[in-house]
Amino acid sequence: MTPIHEAMLRMGQRAKDASRVLALVSEKQKNAALLAISQTLQTHAQEILDANAIDISRGEQSGMSPALLDRLRLTPARIDSMASGVLDVIGLPDPVGRVLDRYEHPNGMQIEKVSVPLGVIAVIFEARPNVTSDAAALCLKSGNAVILRGGKEAIYSNSKICALMRQAVVSVGLPEDVVSLVADMSRESAQELMRLNGLIDVLIPRGGAGLIRACVQNATVPVIETGAGNCHIYIDQSADIEMAAQIVLNAKTSRPSVCNAAESLLLHEAIAETALPYIARLLEEKNVILHGDARSCALAPQILPATEEDWATEYLDYQMSVKIVSDLNEAIAHINRYSTMHSECIVTRDDAAARQFLDQIDSAAVYVNASTRFTDGGEFGFGAEIGISTQKLHARGPIGLPELNSYKYKIHGNGQVR
Amino acid sequence: MTPIHEAMLRMGQRAKDASRVLALVSEKQKNAALLAISQTLQTHAQEILDANAIDISRGEQSGMSPALLDRLRLTPARIDSMASGVLDVIGLPDPVGRVLDRYEHPNGMQIEKVSVPLGVIAVIFEARPNVTSDAAALCLKSGNAVILRGGKEAIYSNSKICALMRQAVVSVGLPEDVVSLVADMSRESAQELMRLNGLIDVLIPRGGAGLIRACVQNATVPVIETGAGNCHIYIDQSADIEMAAQIVLNAKTSRPSVCNAAESLLLHEAIAETALPYIARLLEEKNVILHGDARSCALAPQILPATEEDWATEYLDYQMSVKIVSDLNEAIAHINRYSTMHSECIVTRDDAAARQFLDQIDSAAVYVNASTRFTDGGEFGFGAEIGISTQKLHARGPIGLPELNSYKYKIHGNGQVR
Numbered sequence: 001m002t003p004i005h006e007a008m009l010r011m012g013q014r015a016k017d018a019s020r021v022l023a024l025v026s027e028k029q030k031n032a033a034l035l036a037i038s039q040t041l042q043t044h045a046q047e048i049l050d051a052n053a054i055d056i057s058r059g060e061q062s063g064m065s066p067a068l069l070d071r072l073r074l075t076p077a078r079i080d081s082m083a084s085g086v087l088d089v090i091g092l093p094d095p096v097g098r099v100l101d102r103y104e105h106p107n108g109m110q111i112e113k114v115s116v117p118l119g120v121i122a123v124i125f126e127a128r129p130n131v132t133s134d135a136a137a138l139c140l141k142s143g144n145a146v147i148l149r150g151g152k153e154a155i156y157s158n159s160k161i162c163a164l165m166r167q168a169v170v171s172v173g174l175p176e177d178v179v180s181l182v183a184d185m186s187r188e189s190a191q192e193l194m195r196l197n198g199l200i201d202v203l204i205p206r207g208g209a210g211l212i213r214a215c216v217q218n219a220t221v222p223v224i225e226t227g228a229g230n231c232h233i234y235i236d237q238s239a240d241i242e243m244a245a246q247i248v249l250n251a252k253t254s255r256p257s258v259c260n261a262a263e264s265l266l267l268h269e270a271i272a273e274t275a276l277p278y279i280a281r282l283l284e285e286k287n288v289i290l291h292g293d294a295r296s297c298a299l300a301p302q303i304l305p306a307t308e309e310d311w312a313t314e315y316l317d318y319q320m321s322v323k324i325v326s327d328l329n330e331a332i333a334h335i336n337r338y339s340t341m342h343s344e345c346i347v348t349r350d351d352a353a354a355r356q357f358l359d360q361i362d363s364a365a366v367y368v369n370a371s372t373r374f375t376d377g378g379e380f381g382f383g384a385e386i387g388i389s390t391q392k393l394h395a396r397g398p399i400g401l402p403e404l405n406s407y408k409y410k411i412h413g414n415g416q417v418r
Numbered sequence: 419m420t421p422i423h424e425a426m427l428r429m430g431q432r433a434k435d436a437s438r439v440l441a442l443v444s445e446k447q448k449n450a451a452l453l454a455i456s457q458t459l460q461t462h463a464q465e466i467l468d469a470n471a472i473d474i475s476r477g478e479q480s481g482m483s484p485a486l487l488d489r490l491r492l493t494p495a496r497i498d499s500m501a502s503g504v505l506d507v508i509g510l511p512d513p514v515g516r517v518l519d520r521y522e523h524p525n526g527m528q529i530e531k532v533s534v535p536l537g538v539i540a541v542i543f544e545a546r547p548n549v550t551s552d553a554a555a556l557c558l559k560s561g562n563a564v565i566l567r568g569g570k571e572a573i574y575s576n577s578k579i580c581a582l583m584r585q586a587v588v589s590v591g592l593p594e595d596v597v598s599l600v601a602d603m604s605r606e607s608a609q610e611l612m613r614l615n616g617l618i619d620v621l622i623p624r625g626g627a628g629l630i631r632a633c634v635q636n637a638t639v640p641v642i643e644t645g646a647g648n649c650h651i652y653i654d655q656s657a658d659i660e661m662a663a664q665i666v667l668n669a670k671t672s673r674p675s676v677c678n679a680a681e682s683l684l685l686h687e688a689i690a691e692t693a694l695p696y697i698a699r700l701l702e703e704k705n706v707i708l709h710g711d712a713r714s715c716a717l718a719p720q721i722l723p724a725t726e727e728d729w730a731t732e733y734l735d736y737q738m739s740v741k742i743v744s745d746l747n748e749a750i751a752h753i754n755r756y757s758t759m760h761s762e763c764i765v766t767r768d769d770a771a772a773r774q775f776l777d778q779i780d781s782a783a784v785y786v787n788a789s790t791r792f793t794d795g796g797e798f799g800f801g802a803e804i805g806i807s808t809q810k811l812h813a814r815g816p817i818g819l820p821e822l823n824s825y826k827y828k829i830h831g832n833g834q835v836r
Binding site for chain 2: 111217222243246247250363366370394408415416418
């Protein structure tokens with residue numbers, strides 16, 4: 001038993017113990033904790049900025065890219081936004097203790113199915129320090145203790161934010177271990193965290209494809225895969241081409257770095273000749289580089305030849321793959337083969353084609369004539385989300401507060417035996 | 419790439435392709451497939467018995483225990499019961515295509531949350547060949563393709579049953595690969611099966627603690643842990659002792675080999691002196707061996723001293739651990755420490771104690787004054803179950819047809835962008 005193994009076991013056990021307290025706490029007390037966290041972040045903003053300055057200076061010294069430095073950097077406005085994000089969670093309904101079902105066994109036993117917290121949620125995430133307070137607030141309101149492990153680039157910022165949150169929850173009478181942070185940034189601590197069976201009820205990775213793959217490959221605790229989005233837009237032969245163009249532009253360029261941005265464009269061969277040159281030009285104006293199959297390249301000179309790898313690539317950038325298909329079936333087969341099962345869209349005026357696409361596309365969110373960018377807890381009316389699940393076990397699509405709960409059966413008898 | 423790896427990939431891909439067809443099939447056609455399976459099992463009963471005879475003779479030659487041989491053995495009556503089990507599934511409601519939620523985005527988009535099959539379910543199980551048809555029927559009705567992998571002891575029986583089922587589904591126009599069986603019984607094929615990410619949506623192990631541990635440790639596909647049941651009965655100081663005795667007797671001895679049988683008895687110290695000698699005598703009459711802490715041993719001479727290991731042991735046999743606790747809190751702490759989160763019971767006349775136990779015990783099913791033996795899909799009104807989940811992600815407790823579904827969001831827009 002290595003020291004790190006022992007330390008992680010202890011952290012897991014303390015989180016489990018704290019989760020048993022938190023599971024039974026009233027909504028009022030959880031909201032008081034959220035209020036205290038929000039206020040503490042604001043009143044101690046300077047300390048957070050000072051800690052963040054250390055991360056930034058280390059990042060600059062190690063040659064971090066300007067884009068990553070920007071994600072890492074906190075400002076008074078960003079801290080305000082973290083604090084108000086926590087406040088927003090107060091307004092969301094408490095998911096714990098809902099009676100999901102209630103019935104009587106023929107022998108007279110009363111069976112009740114009631115929502116309960118999952119227990120301890122581990123969240124492994126990358127550079128952005130605001131995830132620390134976001135994830136903690138959602139776990140807390142849903143009655144779950146949380147163990148956070150951010151990236152090493154943000155360790156000073158995350159440690160300070162977590163210490164302040166622990167101070168805040170204690171101030172309202174909750175155990176500090178409802179929120180904890182793995183401060184050891186070794187590979188070993190991450191590995192141990194992923195294998196704390198019996199102490200961690202679910203692990204949610206939030207980050208790039210590499211992080212998610214590492215969790216899926218190495219974790220023995222249950223994992224919810226999130227956030228990989230190789231999203232497709234298929235323009236059917238009956239599409240309104242102007243509508244299609246606007247949806248593609250929005251889904252590709254409104255925020256290319258997020259998981260619900262579109263990465264691949266498919267066009268029915270019957271409209272490709274009209275639609276593709278027009279849409280390719282609009283995308284070019286936005287500096288989008290296109291990688292297409294041979295037929296696409298023949299229709300628009302600015303399209304580069306795609307490789308097999310392009311079809312499976314989530315660019316998260318101003319790039320997009322393009323393919324011309326001979327019919328809807330080919331489009332569906334291509335998407336189901338290469339998609340990450342996040343969000344896909346058909347642009348069409350044909351109801352039968354829309355229905356077939358909705359039924360046969362095997363993704364969390366399937367759109368007819370709307371941008372894939374809407375796959376988001378806020379847009380779906382959940383108020384907030386801790387991530388977007390791309391697997392089918394447990395939650396699928398945006399994970400809001402109800403998805404951070406499980407349930408149990410409470411049975412009342414008077415001596416029944418079987 | 420080894421030949422087994424290639425073979426498993428091919429099997430996974432064929433199952434995935436078949437699952438896409440099955441997901442969209444009408445309830446009527448699925449029921450026709452179930453009827454065909456049921457009839458085929460009956461009309462080909464002799465072939466199944468012949469195949470089973472090979473397994474039995476190999477088992478005898480290898481020195482298999484009489485208990486295991488009995489689990490392995492098929493008889494005309496057992497085949498009838500398999501066939502009628504499949505027929506029963508016809509009567510269960512189809513879980514696919516239920517509209518779970520429907521609302522309008524402020525921008526006018528219609529958002530619908532609809533139940534869909536999980537896709538491909540892998541079931542790894544041990545000796546009993548009847549699991550082959552049970553699991554296949556439940557997966558089929560819930561719209562999922564299934565890949566079965568039974569124990570090598572039953573390979574001839576399982577291969578025959580699976581071949582007949584494939585023949586039956588083809589006869590009603592479904593692809594044969596909605597049901598398949600891993601015939602290679604090497605360790606490697608099991609390992610490959612557990613790592614078919616992207617092809618298998620969930621793995622459900624059905625068997626002993628060793629099998630479940632192997633799946634949890636080695637699988638990279640999502641797993642639902644099932645069936646480990648270190649179930650406790652706590653007799654509170656206010657308990658009706660006769661009721662407690664009947665519940666303990668039933669939970670321990672009505673069927674000791676199943677996961678909802680009780681394995682551990684806790685008694686409040688205030689009633690132990692009266693209750694324990696009486697209950698120990700009743701259990702002794704049923705040949706139950708008791709392993710107790712020092713205080714229990716002092717109260718009843720037939721109780722053997724327990725070791726630390728006993729508290730965590732699922733005997734699945736005529737054995738039970740016994741412990742005297744000083745109060746309800748100690749009972750709850752003990753249970754939450756050693757239980758497998760399956761089923762626990764308090765016997766009490768005190769409503770406050772009952773409420774505290776129901777709230778604080780972290781198990782799938784928590785009983786007041788009733789036997790733990792009721793944790794079962796049939797008893798809970800699900801009609802059937804594929805197993806009992808002891809984890810919190812996705813399903814908890816008995817897994818019926820609705821739990822074998824996921825959901826997706828279908829969104830209708832008319833050009834909305836974000």
